Amino acid sequence: MGKNNTKILMQFTTLAMVLTIAMMVKEVKSIPICKVNTNDLEKCRPALAGRNPPPPGPDCCAVVKAADLECACRYKHNLSSYGINPARVKAAIHSCGARIPSCLRR
Structure with a gap:
């Protein structure tokens, strides 16, 4: 895999993690x-x-x-x-x- 593909994959993974955390935080705010x-x-x-x-x-x-x-x-x-x-x-x-x-x- 080239450097560009690795960079794109890392960015996508980071975005997925941020979205997952954001969804979890929203659930926690609800009581x-x-x-x-x-x-x-x-x-x-x-x-x-x-x-x-x-x-x-x-x-x-x-x-x-x-x-x-x-x-x-x-x-x-x-x-x-x-x-x-x-x-x-x-x-x-x-x-x-x-x-x-x-x-x-x-």
């Missing part, structure tokens, strides 16, 4: 909170942020229905720091047909 993988919460962001959000889609509703929403009440006061409108959370939960947690019933 379960209230029975929901934190990466899955992004499926609901379109329905909870912005001026005229669309209704929650099926992927978001699956996340909502899997979540322990009473547990999620502990994080209610942190929502706006993530760009999420707390008022829209209740509407999204209702739209998905899930039970409204006690912290949002008022």
Whole structure:
């Protein structure tokens, strides 16, 4: 094998290793909170942020229905720091047909 082929093979191997590590790091950043993988919460962001959000889609509703929403009440006061409108959370939960947690019933 010539020097150019060896160099290309080494670069390809390095790229493959970097991509593998990046995928592993992304998985590590995801942690379960209230029975929901934190990466899955992004499926609901379109329905909870912005001026005229669309209704929650099926992927978001699956996340909502899997979540322990009473547990999620502990994080209610942190929502706006993530760009999420707390008022829209209740509407999204209702739209998905899930039970409204006690912290949002008022």
